[in-house]
Amino acid sequence: MNQQTIGILHPGSMGAAVAGCAATNASTVLWCTAGRSPESVARAEQHGLEPVPTLQELLDRADTVISLCPPAAAEGLARDVAACNFSGVYVEANAITAERTQRIAALLLRAEAVVDGGVVGSPPVNGKTPTLYLSGPAAATAGLEALFSGTAVRTNCLGSAIGQASALKLAYASFQKTSRVLVALSIGLAKEHGVEQELVDIASRRSDSYLAEPEYIAKTAARAWRWGPELEEAADMLAAAGLPPELLRAAATTLARWDDAKNNRKLTLTDALSKLTQP
The missing domain is CATH 1.20.120 (Four Helix Bundle (Hemerythrin (Met), subunit A))
Structure with missing residues (x-):
């Protein structure tokens, strides 16, 4: 098992299922309950995610955070994470432009690394096997490949440039x-x-x-x-x-x-x- 603690922002249908796959190898997968709907609570429980009350607590405990939210919210969420001085690996996995991904990377100056991610396919449930395309620092992308090894989420590293995964x-x-x-x-x-x-x-x-x-x-x-x-x-x-x-x-x-x-x-x-x- 990978001894990392993972945070998911936020457990929508894709995010919760991806987080559930991460839970196969991670020690803990966290999600923040603040302001979330009963549907989010149900999805998080279904996939075995551990609730925490605040974003700050999630970020203080998580080694890696995966952002999977509606595209319009991606930069605002990244600013919130930056304001909490997150120092781990931030995976920007939303369906946004390469330019927006690069702006987000520039916001997270205290992060250990920012990885550009793009999920192609349906949520990994009922036999579905989406691919998480990755681009960014080699050590960080290798960690994500290990995190999802043997799960329904396949990984494919495209290179080191932030924006490649988003563009694809x-x-x-x-x-x-x-x-x-x-x-x-x-x-x-x-x-x-x-x-x-x-x-x-x-x-x-x-x-x-x-x-x-x-x-x-x-x-x-x-x-x-x-x-x-x-x-x-x-x-x-x-x-x-x-x-x-x-x-x-x-x-x-x-x-x-x-x-x-x-x-x-x-x-x-x-x-x-x-x-x-x-x-």
């Missing part, structure tokens, strides 16, 4: 979560016209992910001149069906950055991405 998390989330919204819009539009089953039948014939085919980006750029107007038409139909059209209009605006790549079959992935950065 948001790069994946930008596709994974937006794609779910696109599914809702596509199904909603098809349902409005009574063809939702046909849409599902079309999609079922292709089960792989475009995210795994970056070479397709150049082909997309070459076709953007006609795909953009097509999406504008689709956006008009969404609006007519009472569905929000903004996402498709934004996609059409993005495609417009490739207007001068019309039918360019020699366009490379590098060229396509470069054009995408130029308004």
Whole structure:
């Protein structure tokens, strides 16, 4: 067993489950009850976390603190931790930008180390095995790998730069979560016209992910001149069906950055991405 004491901020559905996995190897996993809901209490009890009444007590006792909270609260929480003069390892594992993670690292001057973390996957319950991507000082990331060894939380160290794990998390989330919204819009539009089953039948014939085919980006750029107007038409139909059209209009605006790549079959992935950065 790892003799560390771990603190979790705060035990939401992901945080509590991750903390529960940490409890497998840590001597103690603490959480702070101040201002938390009955649901938080229930989750903490379910995963065997030890309650403490104040943030200061948690930070005084913890060797490592893992921050898993709503993104908007991440910096405020880090400021609270800094004000308590925390001197252990702080794991910033929220879905926030690399720049915000770097700002948080700058706040925690008294910390032994700040590690950038990003959880990809569902909470580690009922057979789910998310990956905690890590970047930061080697000794601190190695300690976290040992902490979660043999648990449902897999770890993957990306390097030493603060911001790498956050960037990977948001790069994946930008596709994974937006794609779910696109599914809702596509199904909603098809349902409005009574063809939702046909849409599902079309999609079922292709089960792989475009995210795994970056070479397709150049082909997309070459076709953007006609795909953009097509999406504008689709956006008009969404609006007519009472569905929000903004996402498709934004996609059409993005495609417009490739207007001068019309039918360019020699366009490379590098060229396509470069054009995408130029308004």
